[in-house]
């Protein structure tokens with residue numbers, strides 16, 4: 001009899017813990033991906049084809065990027081490609097660290113049952129801003145990392161990593177860090 005009472009109390013305690021941790025959220029895929037670009041290096045002041053950005057000064061790099069999700073197997077009806085957005089703009093500098101205006105964010109809000117992405121790919125174009133001529137392509141990058149969400153409201157970031165340059169073999173490098181964490185569906189402004 002005493003054993004049954006302890007058993008009942010145990011079940012009630014487990015249900016209480018589960019209900020506290022599951023919260024009022026609904027079924028779905030709700031995550032946020034944050035990517036910070038941390039450092040850019042173009043010591044030779046070159047564009048992707050080996051020419052100098054500007055004859056008299058350093059390059060004026062502008063970082064454009066978007067975040068793409070990779071599924072395995074690939075999604076049967078792929079969405080149209082996202083557009084590049086300006087993330088960071090720098091005047092006349094070839095090697096520098098970035099601490100502000102250097103972040104790109106993607107929020108995943110999918111109600112119901114959906115596959116979880118396998119990897120994340122950040123497509124990047126770094127262009128030299130010119131006033132009187134079209135901007136020149138300095139380098140294109142692909143920054144890829146596994147989709148590994150942390151618990152909600154993380155405080156830590158990944159280690160800095162180097163994006164993969166698509167042109168090369170110039171010494172142009174872009175570094176970044178990332179974090180992925182689950183969010184409540186209410187952050188997606190999904191009405192209950």
Ligand SMILES: [Ca+2]
Pocket residue numbers: 053054058059060128129130131
């Ligand atoms: Ca320029």
